[in-house]
Amino acid sequence: MSTFKSLGLNENLLKAITDMGFETPSEVQAKTIPLLLNEETDLVSLAQTGTGKTAAFGFPMLQKIDSESRTTQGLILSPTRELCMQIANEMAQYGKYVKGLNVVAIYGGASITDQAKQIKKGAQIIVATPGRMKDMIGRRMIDISKIEYCVLDEADEMLNMGFYEDITEILSHSPETKSTWLFSATMPKEVSSIAKKFMRTPVEITVGSKNVSTENVSHEFYLVNTRDRYAALKRLSDANPDIFSVIFCRTKRDTQKVAEQLITDGYNAAALHGDLSQNQRDIVMKSFRSRQIKMLVATDVAARGIDVDDVTHVIHYQLPDEIETYTHRSGRTGRAGKSGVSMVIVSKSEVRKIHSIEKMIQKKFEQKDIPGGMEICEVQLFHLANSIKDTKINHEIDLYLPNINEVLADFSKEELIKKVFSVEFTRFYNYYKNAKDLNAPSGGNVDYGDSDSKDSVRYFVNIGAKDDFDWMTLKDFLRDLLDLEKDDVYKVDVKDTFSFFNTDEKHQELVMGVFNDFKLDGRNISIEISKDRGGRSRSGGGRSGGGRGRGDRDRGGRSDRGGRGFKGKGGSGSGSGSGDKGSYSKRSGSGERTGSFSDRKSGSSDDRPKFAGKSRRRTEKPQNTGTGGKRRRKS
Structure with missing residues (x-):
């Protein structure tokens, strides 16, 4: 079994690794770190989210840069603000024993003047989102003409979000002699294209298979009628009392709507999408990490910065438009060696997408039924029993026991148990006693596309x-x-x-x-x-x-x-x-x-800017061309 020391890391980094509690490197770290330490090479690394990619490129960069110089030597580009801040924090932790190290995060939604001041002090490593980075280069606030290492993290998502032109512009200001390290969870043709354009005979490292889901995640789908989608979400939550989940919606509007409905119905939920200010997003993420929020409803783009190891479930309230995005979503759970569940709520017209995803991730989905009302009541009852069993006694209550015993003296043990459990059980029973079956007919009646339906x-x-x-x-x-x-x-x-x-x-x-x-x-x-x-x-x-x-x-x-x-x-x-x-x-x-x-062109579809010229999504038309252009037929 390899150790971090055997990978060739120096004492300063090993000391930080010990402080952080890391024991053995992950597969992507074991394959990547020795290569980047010993060779000056371009690299394409394909690995799922949650496999330790930040450390895989972070440790080699920290060991190779000159921390005594104020020159910017390393640039890391990431798709979202949350991910940018997360990487910057991790790099600072990894290098806390590296004297003179300054890692600066550059992203939108914060003061560009303050960020420029931090850069001016001397930043050996800059972690940035493409939009803000391009802006600051254009204003001559940042000089990357002498960088030695450039990382494109979550490259597939950056391209899906429309950052191809920004990345091209940014890299045009960097030296051709730099080493470029590209990290991605999937390898669509756009990522392959950018590798060919910006890299010289890169070494490719693959952990697992391309576009394949992590082995720690099981995949389930639930077939419901469209109008029962929200009710199904509530039942899945109630049937899993310890749920700590990320719920994905396709649009910002639906994300906000579902979160508000959950909050109204008494769930600890919050929304995370691009219309929130940076301060609001920070508050939501802090509450989620501390488990004050148990159900985080998010768009695909906003969720890219979520790095929480204990997420038990990913729930796809709506499937993404691009099936490759499913891999990123499901990667929010099953992290750090823990198991997770990816649940998909689908209508009949969406079942065909399940089959496409199965082919891509090379894993089968299990079709399950939305639990019935009495089944949920039973689950909640035994969850309460286990909670009582595992509760640590607070002996401060001893002072009040004589009076409590006096109040309850007329009841037997069995009656007391019934009364205690009835408090929680009755609430669920009254809600679910007349609950209808939410499962849509399946089997031979499943419609794989609606287009040929006689109705x-x-x-x-x-x-x-x-x-x-x-x-x-x-x-x-x-x-x-x-x-x-x-x-x-x-x-x-x-x-x-x-x-x-x-x-x-x-x-x-x-x-x-x-x-x-x-x-x-x-x-x-x-x-x-x-x-x-x-x-x-x-x-x-x-x-x-x-x-x-x-x-x-x-x-x-x-x-x-x-x-x-x-x-x-x-x-x-x-x-x-x-x-x-x-x-x-x-x-x-x-x-x-x-x-x-309003916002007709975006259709409130998501947070992402359009990917000019390269995306599979719609691009802007030239004005007054007289033609509509070829468009992909979708439903």
Whole structure:
């Protein structure tokens, strides 16, 4: 068995390792540290989160730099503020016996002037997020022209978040002779591309298999109807009384909504997403680490800075848009050699994604049932019994025992037990005694895509990519407008000047009614039942709204697009005329219904900036090109 000493680390680092309680190096550390200490080489290291990657690049960098020099010699780029601060703190701990060492964290949401002052004092190692780093280089607050080592940590996530151009710009100010060390949990083609562009014949180290989940995590999925998703989340929590979990949602809006619902229902929960200030995020994370918060509801980007070893469950309230993200999510549990559970709550239309994830992580999911009400009551009852059994007696109570015994003198031991346990049991029993079965039918009835469902209706609507929609933002727009759940609107297909989408037949009357005399920024929006593949034409359908009919689709009605006031479109007329905001109005018998939608381009989809030119996500279109561009069809 290897030891840290056998890896070649010096006494200053070994002393810090002893203080921190590390005993044996992890696999990625054992493979990486000797290589980086003994060779000047570029490196690609593939390992899951929670395997000790920070120490794998941190110790070699600390041993190689000259701490007596004030010159910046090491640069570490990471995708999020939380991860940036976490790495900086760990590097400072590793190097606490290295005389003169100064590690500075550079990230958005904090004073750029204060950060510049820290750099000016002399920082041998800078840990930074790409956006803030690029900004400070542009202002000539940082000089990285003499760095010897550059680390791209969580490289796959940085690229998914749209930092390719920022990274390219940053590295253009660094010397070509530096050693570049790239660390990533997965190896999509974007990471391979950046390795080829910025690295010279890198050595590749793989711990486990590419894109494969850690062995310490078991994977489960629960099939429910879309409207029962939140109720299912509550039951899973109640069925696991010791749960300490991260719950993932796709959008900031859903993250906040779910957290608020949990808090209202009495759970120790909080939200973590990009709309929070840095101070708010720090408070949330401090409360989570101290276990004051047991259920942290987060977006994918915000959760990248979570480094808590004892997370028992990861719950995917909604699956991510990119299946590779599942690996990052599930890696929040099963850390430091401990076991964890990754639970996925899915509707019928999402089951096909489970099969795709299984292929990627090379592990099978176990389909489980949402527990029934009486099952939860039993679990909670025995949890209470064990809690009482394990409670350490506080003898300060001895003073009050005579009076307590007097009050309870008329009860037998069995009656006292019943009364004590009834306090907690009754609360759950009253809530769950009439609870319905939340499990959706499975087996042969599982729908693997909704597109061929005989109860599915497909609609044509005369808004599309030219109106600054993609499939995701249009889906969010429709579900807000119709007040439906995310999975009630599916098979969204956005074209240049028009789009298609599906709902179940039971929503047809609602859809046609809402779009009757519907206006978006003063423009008439028409909708009709489509006969295209993916849905059926139904009787009673036809056209709704005052816009064009089917025969005008090729023209797309460009003449009345002036009402759209979206950024970069040069809209005029009755639209909102600025930013990314739009407004709608719908005339009914009782007057005109109005409202607004903002941030249309982001669709509140997540925290991440767009990945210009390289992402699998939507990128910005050049202005006035006259074409909508090719878009991936999703639902």
